[in-house]
Amino acid sequence: MLSAVKNDYLTQESKIEIEIQNLSKIYKTKNGSFQALENVSLYVKNEEFVSILGxxxxxxSTILRILAGLEEHTSGSVKVSGEEVRGPSRKRGMVFQSYTLFPWLTVRENIEFGLKLKGMKEKERREISDRYLELVGLEKFANSxxxxxxxxxxxRVAIARALANQxxxxxxxxxxxxxxxxxKQSMQKLxxxxxxxxxxxxxxxxxxxxxxxxxxxxxxxxxxRPGRIVEEIDADLQLFKDGELVDVERFMKMKKHIISLLHH
Known part of the structure; x- marks a missing residue:
């Protein structure tokens, strides 16, 4: 069965980290109103990897920006760690498609940027940036x-910078x-x-x-038109091992099902 059952997840030990209930977003333009989201509800458990596909x-992306506190929603509830999202927070790191690096800063200085804003001492910043430079495999490019x-x-730098703020x-x-x-494949594995x-x-x-x-x-x-969730899918099916597809038949079945949802 492809649809995941929420209650099965709620019985597990991991707590709910993100909870969105009946989220709607209406943009008002000079040509009238446009509903971008309609009654979107979803949850993400602590330490879980969840994708929103469409x-x-x-x-x-509007959902993500609302979660980040970069946009306000029209109605509904958006909670992270049990608290309503009312603006940006260091508790929520963001990585965009564009790299958003500061070109006048080195790789290390980019990673340490948020830490410096918090007033962290240089030695502690260096220890943290060393760790994340190693994590993303850019130790030799620290001064580039x-x-x-x-x-x-x-x-990789953008990911390291986001994670450095923990x-x-x-x-x-x-x-x-x-x-x-x-x-892209290399970055996915990383x-x-x-x-x-x-x-x-x-x-x-x-x-x-x-x-x-x-x-x-x-x-x-x-x-x-408007944006809404049509199905929640359990993808944790051991389709891959060490980055290689091992269950082709099941993978194709799931992919075909998702394609049918998107066409619908």
Missing amino acids: PSGCGK YSKELSGGMKQ PEVLLMDEPFGALDAQT LLDIWKKEKTTIVFITHDIDEALFLSQRIYVMEA
Whole structure:
């Protein structure tokens, strides 16, 4: 059965880290009102990797921006760690599709940027940046600038910078969408390794079905006009081992089902 049953998850030990209830978002423009989201409800457990999958324009990035506190919602409830989201917070790290690095800072200085804002001493900042440089495999590029890095390397810095602030939740908005296929696959494997080590709760936005099935424990599939969730799918089915697809038949069955949902 492809649909996950929420009650099965609630009986497990992990607490609910993110809870969205009946979320709606209406944009008012000079041409009238536009409903981007309608009655969206979802949850994410502590340390869980959940993807929100849907076509362009379905509002999946809007959900992430609301979770990040970068946009206000029109109605409904959005809670992280039991608290209503009322604005940006260091408890929620964000990684965008664009790299958003400061070009005048080195790789290390980018990673330490948030730590410096918090008033952390240089020695402690250095220890933390050393750890995350090693985690993303950029120890040799600590003193390089963004113009000297490839796209994949820039996104590694962005991930390291977000994690250095030790957020409770990492929000990722199609972070590998601009990368070539080979680099994208490498970054997906790296992200899974980081998630297993850091045990950070991750909400990942994508329109790539293969990517969602490879990375996620659960997937929320959305449709557009207005944006709403059509199905919740349990993707934690041991489809992959060491980054390689091992159950082709089951993978294709799930992919075919998701395609039918998106077409619907």
